[in-house]
Amino acid sequence: MRILVVNVNTTVSVTDAIAASARAVAAPGTEIVGLTPRFGAESVEGNLESYLAAVGVADAVARFEGPFDAVIQAGYGEHGREGLQEMLDVPVVDITEAAATTAMYLGHRYSVVTTLDRTVPLIEDRLLLAGLDRRCASVRASGLAVLELEEDPVRAVAAIVDQAKRAVSDDHAEVICLGCGGMAGLESRVRDATGVPVVDGVPAAVTIAESLVRLGLTTSKTRTYAAPRRKRITGFPLEEQ
Numbered sequence: 001m002r003i004l005v006v007n008v009n010t011t012v013s014v015t016d017a018i019a020a021s022a023r024a025v026a027a028p029g030t031e032i033v034g035l036t037p038r039f040g041a042e043s044v045e046g047n048l049e050s051y052l053a054a055v056g057v058a059d060a061v062a063r064f065e066g067p068f069d070a071v072i073q074a075g076y077g078e079h080g081r082e083g084l085q086e087m088l089d090v091p092v093v094d095i096t097e098a099a100a101t102t103a104m105y106l107g108h109r110y111s112v113v114t115t116l117d118r119t120v121p122l123i124e125d126r127l128l129l130a131g132l133d134r135r136c137a138s139v140r141a142s143g144l145a146v147l148e149l150e151e152d153p154v155r156a157v158a159a160i161v162d163q164a165k166r167a168v169s170d171d172h173a174e175v176i177c178l179g180c181g182g183m184a185g186l187e188s189r190v191r192d193a194t195g196v197p198v199v200d201g202v203p204a205a206v207t208i209a210e211s212l213v214r215l216g217l218t219t220s221k222t223r224t225y226a227a228p229r230r231k232r233i234t235g236f237p238l239e240e241q
Contacts, residue, residue: 002031002068003209005202006060007181008053008075010040013150014182018074018202021184025203027210033068035060043146044075045116054080058087070209072098074181074202076114077123085225091212092219095201096123099177100132102204106197107174109137111167113160113190114179115149117141123179138171139179140164149182157186161193168194175199 005022007015019034026032037056041049057080061071070091073081081094103110112123120139127133142159149156160183167173176190176198184202191198219225 001027001029001070001210001213002033002066003070003072003206003213004033004035004061004064004068005072005074005206006035006057007037008040008050008057008073008078008080009043009146010037010056011042011147012036014043014146017150017184018181021200021202022072022206025206030206030210032206033064035064038063044078045119045146047122050075050078050080050122053078054083058083062087069213072202072205072209074205076112076179076181076201077119077126082225085219086228089218089221091209091217093205093209093212094126095181095205096126096179097130097132098205098208099179099199099201100127100130100136101208103175103177103197103199104132104135106199109135109171109173110175110177110199111137111164111171111173112139112177112179113163113167114139114141115144115146115182117143119179137173138167140167140171146180146182149180157189160186161190164190164194164198168196177201 015034015036022032037060040052040056044053073094076096084092123139140163142163144156164176178200187198187200
């Protein structure tokens with residue numbers, strides 16, 4: 001089984017961290033391939049960058065040479081999952097939805113701890129669109145930019161842990177979701193500090209994708225995610241597809 005794990009930004013070190021997190025939980029025989037878009041923002045922290053990322057991710061998948069069995073969109077709250085589902089027959093799993101659905105097996109209500117406050121509405125909208133908002137206690141911002149997670153990990157962990165503790169004590173969250181692909185690998189530290197289960201969307205998405213493939217399930221191509229109508233696409237970047 002081969003799963004493409006696609007970073008939504010163009011920072012290769014983030015792609016490497018996401019892919020490593022995915023490989024840590026992948027079953028024997030599952031190959032994880034990390035992809036970085038060839039164009040887009042170095043970090044995705046707003047609507048414009050998110051829409052650009054949607055096209056960049058689609059382009060990266062379309063240009064991948066060789067077969068694959070599933071795709072993971074490794075951006076929290078980003079646009080584009082629906083477009084990938086139109087483009088592909090294989091399962092497509094978004095880490096925002098994967099984290100939330102996994103959390104709902106573990107507790108009554110969950111909270112998301114993310115990066116900047118401006119990303120909170122994007123995540124809230126994604127959860128609402130997916131029908132996962134009712135069990136969400138809160139979406140909290142750590143106040144850190146995406147790339148600060150790498151640049152100052154000590155400060156990053158402290159800020160994430162602080163907001164996770166507040167989510168448990170003030171918002172009555174029973175599970176914490178890490179709301180950024182770049183937070184991969186922080187689960188144990190947040191769990192130790194809060195005493196509640198902590199879900200990273202990347203490993204959660206891997207296990208969901210593997211299960212869908214093993215069950216022989218594919219994206220429905222009736223109506224909502226039917227293949228795009230064939231037409232000329234003018235201009236950069238998908239005109240060759």
